[in-house]
Amino acid sequence: MRASGRYPATVPGPVDHRRDRVLELLRQEGGRVTTARRAVLSVLLDEGRRHVSAEEIAEAVHDRHPDVHLSTVYRTLEAFESIGVVTHVHLGHGRAIYHLTDELHHHAACESCGQVLQLPDSIFTDVQATLQEMYGFEVDAHHFALVGRCEACAVG
Amino acid sequence: MRASGRYPATVPGPVDHRRDRVLELLRQEGGRVTTARRAVLSVLLDEGRRHVSAEEIAEAVHDRHPDVHLSTVYRTLEAFESIGVVTHVHLGHGRAIYHLTDELHHHAACESCGQVLQLPDSIFTDVQATLQEMYGFEVDAHHFALVGRCEACAVG
């Protein structure tokens, strides 16, 4: 299925298991496994690309499947979100970014250079508890990113 | 400048001082004070409307100045932001909300009913300190809202 050379051989192990788990869940929920969906999932599973906009996903998919339309990417992401395996986060103006759900973490986006810092889940624990106690408000903090300036940009 | 009757007389005191301060600052920075800008400022100063989208501001302005265009409202808000008296916050999908800067507070928006909770500034103190220490990241948390479900909506 893949030409030799340019791409490393598929690494057996957790990544593949994960792909299979997602696809199986999708099928269980009445969804269908298609080329486009497999391709989007591959991009999301790609270690190097864990925080990507829909457009970036589409571009990556186009390397191998130039015919997959951006709207299909959006619909695929929606399907993945509806079965709980994908989440999106708003970084501010413009695009949202998507990532697989099971890596629970928060985000801090640099307004200046766009870098997205991944933060441990624990960082919001206190805030979450405080809001729950004082206001009965249930924070879904994974949906949003903190905004500010990263170390490098803060200096200037 | 104002017809009698329908509108209460201008309340003397802090509100007016504040309006004057903003307009003076605007002039100091080389900006001009116009009807549209005065009107937008009035909406922002209005106690009852401290968190409003650009469109809502435009609607309110239209009560008295039907000719002020939405794009002028955006440009006015931009001008106010550039002199530091206005901030906007993204609540999630869609519109941003604008408010005067000197009331430093955070926001928690209910995904379900849209209600915006105002939180004391202190709520993020620890998170801010942690990020600064561990990552050198300077949080500008006022720019974003926490998202989740308010007490009423969380029940269902």
Next chain:
DNA sequence: TTAGCTGCAAAAGGTTTGCAAATTA
């Protein structure tokens, strides 16, 4: 077979921009 996807084109929703005319200082 048939419910569920897909590509395409077009719309939607919020925000920004170019421009000539109007206004402020």
Next chain:
DNA sequence: TAATTTGCAAACCTTTTGCAGCTAA
């Protein structure tokens, strides 16, 4: 007068949607 603002229309960008054809199960 000179520099800023304004209204308008049109563009922009991201995301969503309608539809007819295609495909997975």
